[in-house]
Amino acid sequence: MAAVTALSVEAVHAALSEIPDPEIPVISITDLGIVRGVVVDGESVEVTITPTYSGCPAMHAIEEDVNARLRAAGFSEVKIRTVLAPAWTTDWIAPQARERLREYGIVPPHPVRAEDTHRIHLFSRSIACPRCGSENTERLSEFGSTACKALYRCIDCREPFDYFKAL
């Protein structure tokens, strides 16, 4: 019985949804929206993923995790295909993952706004502190500990926090 149910597309999605992002372990790679397709053919599987940032060092680790997890699930052959188009956007991050990000201390990304691409000044959006909820916050740096985050500080509770940048 295991053979038939274990090697389905649904089973692959379930397995992938348990692979945490290597740098933000409270969300999975399916939450992130980078899994773009799954094709199962007998005991072989092809997973299509798209990179977040061009230079994101986590992509290699993610490919290794996908390979290991799907082999453990019973596939004898695991192929990973990378696609670039359409380019990944933070708008693809799953709604349920956004709350987990906030609880973890990272403010989830606001929706992407086309007009921001033309600006010639760094800007702060009104970003509420994930700890106390105050909107009295300031951006310390557009660039943080990973490519996807900016560093903010809450002026009321004085705690620094990360914002997952809209891309």
Place this chain on the structure above:
Amino acid sequence: MNFEYVLRLGDNSLVLGQRLAEWLGHAPILEEDIASANISLDLIGQARLWLTHAGKVEGRGRDEDALAYLREDHEYRNCTLVELPNGDFAFTVVRRVLFDAYHRLLLERLARSSDAEIAAIAAKSKKEVDYHRRHSADWVIRLGDGTGESHRRAQAALEGLWKYTHELFVPDAVDPGAADLREPWLADVRSILGEATLQIPADGKFVSQGRQGVHSEHLGYLLAEMQVLHRAHPGARW
């Protein structure tokens, strides 16, 4: 698309990415150290995509590593602008805004290419270069419209760099449409430099030729540092 053309795209990103990485541990403040590293990483990631594609277009079995680590300076096709030494922080951000504004317009155009792979890499990279330009423009405005000292340094950087921008818009057999980007680039750069209260220098006759493989002496030193590990230990892997 032409191998040489794709090499230009990859080499611009790789060489500027390498220059920015030199700020690691040396930037004036920690936030800018991290910003330089982040932007460098984006550019090197983009270079990997371009050089991998260039290797396929060439069809002689060269991969991204062969192209990045096993070419001599005269085989590099980046514009001279990106290989100049970093200088002070003003020079670094003024160079960046001149290049980022160009890079962004170029990628916007390439994202509409009929070559699907070129279009995909360009569209992906463009999203990152949007915020690269925002970051460099913000700094150039802060320095130019800042203190007497920061203005003086930003203006001196612009004087030194301006002549290297001519090359970007000179058409040749590899890039017959290069001149098309000059007007939109000038408009963007003028608005940024105007807000920064910086004076654009007069155009001269000098045209650098990095894109044709005729580089300044600086590229050789940059490549020596970048390539030493791979050349000393061929096939080395992490």
